[in-house]
Amino acid sequence: MGVLDDLHRAREEYRRREWISAYRELSGLDETDLTAEDFVALATSAFLLGHYNDCVLALQRAYHEALEHQDELAAVRAAYWLTTVLRQGSEPAIAGGWLSRAQRLLDDLDGDDVVERGYVLDQVAYGHIMKGEFPEALDLAPKVTAYGRRFGDPDLVATGLHMEARLTIFTGHVADGLRLLDEAMTYVLAGEVSPVYSGIIYCSSIEACQQIAEYSRMREWTHALTTWCDSQPGLVPFTGQCAVHRGQLMRLHGAYHEAVAELEHAADRYAAEGATQAIGQASYERAEALRLLGAYDEARQAYGEAATHGHPAQPGRALLWFECGRHDTAVAAVHRLLAEWQDPVHRSHLLPAAVEVLVGTGEADAATPLARELEEIATSFDCVGLHAAAAFALAQVALARQDAASALSEGRRATEGWARLDAPYETSRSRMLVARALRMLGDEESALADLTAARDTFAALGTKPTMREATELLGGGETPGGLSPRETEVLRLVASGKSNPEIAAHLVLSEKTVARHLSNIFGKLEVGSRTAAAAFAYEHHLV
Structure with a gap:
């Protein structure tokens, strides 16, 4: 009777989303007393507390327990979850093996239409996304949603809608994508979606909004995600991403020092979660705040940390180079990125920086x-x-x-x-x-x-x-480059593309005087051409 009481208590704690207690109770029981469903509960609790290895082991036990009791659909679910978790843990080969097991079990069901086919289809679509095969994934996403609707499964409905939304946004059809994203979020905000799916959809939806500068939704959903995370003591996954989004909003609203602290906190949360690649995103966002503050050495280090952890350090790093006077390096980076980044979402991030660098260097x-x-x-x-x-x-x-x-x-x-x-x-x-x-x-x-x-x-x-x-x-500081007021006037006209005769006529000077001024300007600025002098003028906003 004592074992049954302990098992009943563990299951109740899990249903109340008391993850710490549920994990402690379920992991303390004899494994022979647990069902496949109990192992899934243990795996979910372990996942939400950041115990990655325990989660994987529990899901493997759930899979084998289900097969021993000839519950093939439960085994498919366990294999699906293993695929999801292993992919998030950067183990794609093993994840692919478990997806194949799930598909084989479904093939043995002789075509029975079950909701588990929708779940497996979700991971097939995600596999296309990982390979960059976005049209193939976009074709499958509505089918995932359809399975969820047909079987009344809100997790699957929200997942399918969310995937279709993000892919639609990525193709440039933002209004349609946002409508789908809003619909997916209604399931999450209403509490109809299970915890793991809720966290995934929350974070991914906020990220989608940040990528397209849709700050109103980003602000609203970040607040909701913060509340959701705070309501679950011990939660580890999603808290790092939540901190990143808070840091991004702090930076938008000008709270730069607070943003840096919040993003450092995010990196710590990612490290605790074992998501070392995600540390790169937090590092990049921190570098952006530091660059605006003028803490260039610290920003340079943070961009380097982002790159080390697999996150692109551009276009922020190009702006840093430009602001530090490394104009040729910045221009070269911008031109390379313009050739590489062709989709509208990435272009929307790159183009503001590209215009700034090119205008600032006289292009x-x-x-x-x-x-x-x-x-x-x-x-x-x-x-x-x-x-x-x-x-x-x-x-x-x-x-x-x-x-x-x-x-x-x-x-x-x-x-x-x-x-x-x-x-x-x-x-x-x-x-x-x-x-x-x-x-x-x-x-x-x-x-x-x-x-x-x-x-x-x-x-x-x-x-x-x-x-x-x-x-x-x-006019409250020194003239850039130590130029005299007249030299500054000449430089402005050079930057606007005027020739020496045109400058002479504009300023009512002789061409010889203009040439002397230009020689002085070149000497003070340590440049050797009109183009370089013009770049200096643009950089220092003299025109």
């Missing part, structure tokens, strides 16, 4: 079509963050081409978009573009007002590079 002609491409993606995705980023890029290009009116219009559109998202850093950078356009148009008083507001915001945020930039534009 406005190359940046112009990229800014327009970003605007097309923003129109297609229809997310506020992308609209703001596209407007900012267009304003940068317009300034470089001396089109003050367009720069003013796009700069104001960028300012309004970032302000809607409560993104103070991006809002203030946009105001600096507005100020430069106003200055071109001769409205110095309005330009000074925008620059002062931007400088004060940067000072409060602690973003030293942009604070110095705003101070220079206000």
Whole structure:
């Protein structure tokens, strides 16, 4: 009677989602007293507490226990879960073996239509995703959902909808993808989905929103995920991803030091989970915050950690190189990435950085079509963050081409978009573009007002590079490169593409005087060409 009481208590703790107690009780019982379902409960508790090896062992016992009792469908479920867990644990070959076992068992059922076929189909589709075969996966995802609906299985419905949503977004059909994502999340938020599926769908859905700058949903669902994680003491999986998303939102809202701390916490959670590859994502996000603060050495190290753990360090690393004066290296990286990253989601992340680097190195002609491409993606995705980023890029290009009116219009559109998202850093950078356009148009008083507001915001945020930039534009700091006011005027005209005779006519100087000024500029800036001098002007926002 004592064993039955212990087993009953363990099962009740599992049903109440008390994972620590359930794991302790179930693992303390004699394995001969456990059913296949009990082993699955033990595996689930172990997984949620971060005990990866115990989870795998329990699922293997569940599989064999089910076969011993001739319950082939339970064995298929156990094999399916082993496939899922082993794939997440970066053991794809072994996972593939267990998927084959599940498929073989289903083949032996002589075509019976059972919900387990939908689960196996889910992992077949995921296999296509891992190989980059997205059309094949997208073809299977609605079939997974259909199995869930036919058999009234909310886990499978939500999983199928979520997979179809992410693949649809990845193809550029964002509005359709978001509708599917919203539907999948209704099952999760209503508590209809089991814990492991809930965690997976939460994290993946938030990641999808972050990738397309859909910050409203990201903010809402990150809050819900935080509450969900906090309600389950001892939970290990998903907590690292939750901390990453909190850090991303902190950075968006200008809390950079807090973001760095939260992202360090995320890396610790990933390490506890054994998800070493995911540490790379936390490192990259931390590097982005450090770069904006001007902590370049620390940012360089964090980008390196991201790359070491298998996470792309770009395009942030290219921006760091550019900001540290390694212009050729930054430009080379940008051109390589533009050739490699062709899907619209990745392009939406790359294009803002590419425009910034190319405009800043005097390649406005190359940046112009990229800014327009970003605007097309923003129109297609229809997310506020992308609209703001596209407007900012267009304003940068317009300034470089001396089109003050367009720069003013796009700069104001960028300012309004970032302000809607409560993104103070991006809002203030946009105001600096507005100020430069106003200055071109001769409205110095309005330009000074925008620059002062931007400088004060940067000072409060602690973003030293942009604070110095705003101070220079206000005239409150040393002239970049030690140039005299007249040399600065000459440099601005050189950067705008004017020849020596044109500069002489514009400034009412002799060509000999212009040549002397240009020689002095080259000497002070330690450059040897008009192109390099123009790049310096763009980098220091003299035009």
